[in-house]
Structures are given as C-alpha cells and as structure tokens.
Amino acid sequence: MLNRDVLLSAFDAAIRARTGEDRVAAVVLRIEGLRERRLRFGFAAADAAVAQVTALVGVALRPVDTVLRVGEDLFALLLPGMRNAQHALLAATRLTQAFEQPVAGQGEPWRARPVMGIALYPDHGGTPEAVLLRADMAMDEALRLGEQHAVHDGASDPVTVRYGELRDAIESNRLAVFLQPIFDLQNGGVAAAESLARWPAGGASGGISPADFVPFAEQSGLIGPLTHWSINATLRHAAQLSPSAEMKFSINLSPRVFDQPGLVEKLIGALEIWGIAPERIVAEVTETALVNDLEQTVRLLRRLRDRGLGVAIDDFGTGYASIAYLRKFPATELKIDISLVRGLAGDARGAKLMRAIIDMAHHLDLLTVAEGVEDPATRALLTEMGCDFGQGHYLGEPIPAGDFITRFGH
Structure with a gap:
C-alpha cells in the first residue's frame, strides 16, 4: 500500500x-x-x-x-x-x-x-x-x-464528519455511551434509560454531534458497525448494575440495519455474553422504518419480541405511523415525539390530542413515553393524563454511562 x-x-x-x-x-x-x-x-x-x-x-x-x-x-x-x-x-x-x-x-x-x-x-x-x-x-x-x-x-x-475518522472511532472504541433517564410518571423514580452514542472531543474532528455522525453513518454504510458497537457498549454498562436493579435500557436501531443478515442473532448473542435478560432491553425504531419496508420490519421485530425484548416506536407523531400500522406493528411502547409534548400546558387543543394518543396506546396495550418534558407543568399534566413514562431535560440530561450507573444503578 x-x-x-x-x-x-x-x-x-x-x-x-x-x-x-x-x-x-x-x-x-x-x-x-x-x-x-x-x-x-x-x-x-x-x-x-x-x-x-x-x-x-x-x-x-x-x-x-x-x-x-x-x-x-x-x-x-x-x-x-x-x-x-x-x-x-x-x-x-x-x-x-x-x-x-x-x-x-x-x-x-x-x-x-x-x-x-x-x-x-x-x-x-x-x-x-x-x-x-x-x-x-x-x-x-x-x-x-x-x-x-x-x-x-x-x-x-x-x-464535519470524515468517513475514515468515524470508522476508526468505532473500531478503536473512541465513542462514548451516554444514558438519559426515563422517569416513571405514575410511581416516581428512574425506571429506564435511553442509550445515546456520543463522539467526544479529542480527535482531528473534535466533538461531533450525533445529529451529524449518525445520519452520515446511515448514508456511508457505517451504521452496521455503529449499531454493533452501541449494542455491546450499552450492555457492558447495563451489566454493572446491582443484581436487584430491574432497570430497562432502550437501544436505537436504524432501519438501515434491518436488511443486514444476522442482526437478531448478534443482539441475542450479545445479551448472552453480558448476562442481560432480554426483557430488560427495548429496541427503539423510528416511524420511518414503518414506511421503508413494513413487512420486513414487522418480521424482524417480531423475532425480537419472541425472544423477550421490548419494541418502542420512537418519535411517534411526526407524520408516518397510522392506526393501520399500529395494528400490525409488534410494539410494546409508544414514544410520543417532542413536537407534541413541547408547550403542552398552554395548548388546550394539543392537550386533547395528547390525551387521545395516551388512551389509544393503552387500549392497544402499549406503554407511553413522552419525550421532551422540559418543565414541571408539562410533567404534572402528563401524569394526570395517565402517561406512563417521561423523558426530557427537565427530568434528566443525558450523562456518561458510568456516572449514570453510579447515580441510579444501586
């Protein structure tokens, strides 16, 4: 060379x-x-x-x-x-x-x-x-x-993002896992966490926003290695929890990895390696997966459900999902997008829509998670509506996984 x-x-x-x-x-x-x-x-x-x-x-x-x-x-x-x-x-x-x-x-x-x-x-x-x-x-x-x-x-x-630098960062484990707490709005306390990849400062590119490098990974073919890294890095931290802790962890799966062979087997294999029960992991899938290839998505996620994992529809309300999709989709949770949550306390019409979404989800035996809870009034209103869980800067910022385990994992 x-x-x-x-x-x-x-x-x-x-x-x-x-x-x-x-x-x-x-x-x-x-x-x-x-x-x-x-x-x-x-x-x-x-x-x-x-x-x-x-x-x-x-x-x-x-x-x-x-x-x-x-x-x-x-x-x-x-x-x-x-x-x-x-x-x-x-x-x-x-x-x-x-x-x-x-x-x-x-x-x-x-x-x-x-x-x-x-x-x-x-x-x-x-x-x-x-x-x-x-x-x-x-x-x-x-x-x-x-x-x-x-x-x-x-x-x-x-x-902002260079292909070689991102590939090297994934392969040399220079990315970091941050965990954002998900609060139980009905019973109090941290019940779960969403795993988020971060690219810290220090390389030639400095700190890179996930809003930049995740879409780049999807377009460049690096989303497969990035997903594999995210799964194992998240489970490594989850394995450090106290045996008495029953906290769940959500891992984002890009629709771009659904056509890659062996995804389910790799995920189940990683759970076995790290000794994590499948019931403690929730696979988060954006609504775009529903329109990209609904049948393939349903087949793959049903296999995950059959193995005991949870499945969440992320960013619900951004324009893709319909009632017909929800009927087919093997989901256990509905994550309501921040655009429907922000400013909820001062929006009577938005509050009616939110209540209807929560009621519909519960009738379909789906748990509800409100994203973007940024003030106490919104938290109180969601709690009164019966929303199960909340996530957002008011409830807790994403923090390094090690700090999260120290603070919430005992």
Whole structure:
C-alpha cells in the first residue's frame, strides 16, 4: 500500500508537467465492498479483489492517468490535462460505468460500488496536500448524500464528519455511551434509560454531534458497525448494575440495519455474553422504518419480541405511523415525539390530542413515553393524563454511562 510521500510526489510531478491552463484533477475513490470481502473470505480473496478493481479502473482511465492505492478500500487517482470540473466528471462517469456489472474474477462475481470525491489543482488548493484533502472531503459529501461522486464545492471549511475518522472511532472504541433517564410518571423514580452514542472531543474532528455522525453513518454504510458497537457498549454498562436493579435500557436501531443478515442473532448473542435478560432491553425504531419496508420490519421485530425484548416506536407523531400500522406493528411502547409534548400546558387543543394518543396506546396495550418534558407543568399534566413514562431535560440530561450507573444503578 502506498505511503503519503509517494502520493504527494506523484501529484507534484503531475503539476510540474501541466501546460497552459490545464488542471490536474485529484480523485479519491472508495470501493464499497472491498473491506467486506476481506472480512467474509479472507486476505487472499481481498487481494484478488483489489487486483480486479485496479484492472477495471485502469481500463476506464487514460494511459496518462495515475492510480495509487492509499488504503484498504481507497485509491487516489491523478488526472492531468483536465480543462475544468466537467471534464473530470466525465472521467468519473466512465469509472462508474465500469462497475455497473458484478466484478468477475477469482471466486464468485461480487458487487463493487465506487464512490468518488473530486478536486482540481489549482482551483481547490495551491498544494497537492490541500487538493487531496478537498477531494477526500468531496468523497465524504458523496457518501453523505448517497451519491457516487461529488466535486468539491469550493468552501474552505472542512466537512464535519470524515468517513475514515468515524470508522476508526468505532473500531478503536473512541465513542462514548451516554444514558438519559426515563422517569416513571405514575410511581416516581428512574425506571429506564435511553442509550445515546456520543463522539467526544479529542480527535482531528473534535466533538461531533450525533445529529451529524449518525445520519452520515446511515448514508456511508457505517451504521452496521455503529449499531454493533452501541449494542455491546450499552450492555457492558447495563451489566454493572446491582443484581436487584430491574432497570430497562432502550437501544436505537436504524432501519438501515434491518436488511443486514444476522442482526437478531448478534443482539441475542450479545445479551448472552453480558448476562442481560432480554426483557430488560427495548429496541427503539423510528416511524420511518414503518414506511421503508413494513413487512420486513414487522418480521424482524417480531423475532425480537419472541425472544423477550421490548419494541418502542420512537418519535411517534411526526407524520408516518397510522392506526393501520399500529395494528400490525409488534410494539410494546409508544414514544410520543417532542413536537407534541413541547408547550403542552398552554395548548388546550394539543392537550386533547395528547390525551387521545395516551388512551389509544393503552387500549392497544402499549406503554407511553413522552419525550421532551422540559418543565414541571408539562410533567404534572402528563401524569394526570395517565402517561406512563417521561423523558426530557427537565427530568434528566443525558450523562456518561458510568456516572449514570453510579447515580441510579444501586
């Protein structure tokens, strides 16, 4: 695998050789599927796959172009003689077309998906390193948008989330579990906690909001590893509770992981490893899972229910779920979205709607959890309405899991 100095030297040579107003395009190319092939079939199959990919890329490019492997599934392409960004996009299109069919070679054909970020010298930077950085940023943007290529937009500010940094943070356990208490509104006390992933400050990107890195993980294919990390990290903390504690833990499951094989088995296996009873875990699923693939979602969550886990519909009331969905969905809890809870004490019509939702949920044998409880008046009103549980900044902020176990776990 090439090192950084070789790549920068090759780029510098391409810059010195350019003529007139021609640009040198840098393309950071990620081949989705390469890493998975190594994990599934081993290093020999991965090396054969790299050779296949390199050959396909070489055929799609011109003889004057340069292809350098710079990571397990990353390549850097140097394309001299580019007139403008559109010219570089034509090369990206040729590359995309080269991977439209399954890759044939050693072993069974496999699906490789190229994702490219493009930046040009001197338009997007005055040095090879600056241009390559912006090409890398453009690739991350393509991943975030679910596109196969993107050209750097000219902004000098780096993107918030970088693919390599997030993958490394997951694999090296540099993320953190925060737990937010869920209060029993009818009987008092902390009855449960929602597990939330945090990316603390300290890396090259600093502290990153989950509102940024979780959607990025979903778009880039990292949601599977992130979910696996979240499950095990949460259960590790849950296992530290006193044996007398019966607290439940909610873990968010993205709809993007539902089509990944072995999800239920991995979750049940993790419960066995950490010695956690399935009844103490609630899988939270957003309403979007209902419209993405209702039948597949129902099948998967019914398997979790059959194993004893709870299932919560998260963010209820944001526009997707209907009575028909609730009839089919194997849920045990309804988490009412903050948009319906905020300002409830001063909204008579909203209060009537809230009471109707709580009554409907109870008639369907569903527990109710109100999200976004931010003042004592809202808590009191929800308690009077018969809402089972509440969650929000007034009741308790998310805190590091270790602190939560110390405070509430005995």
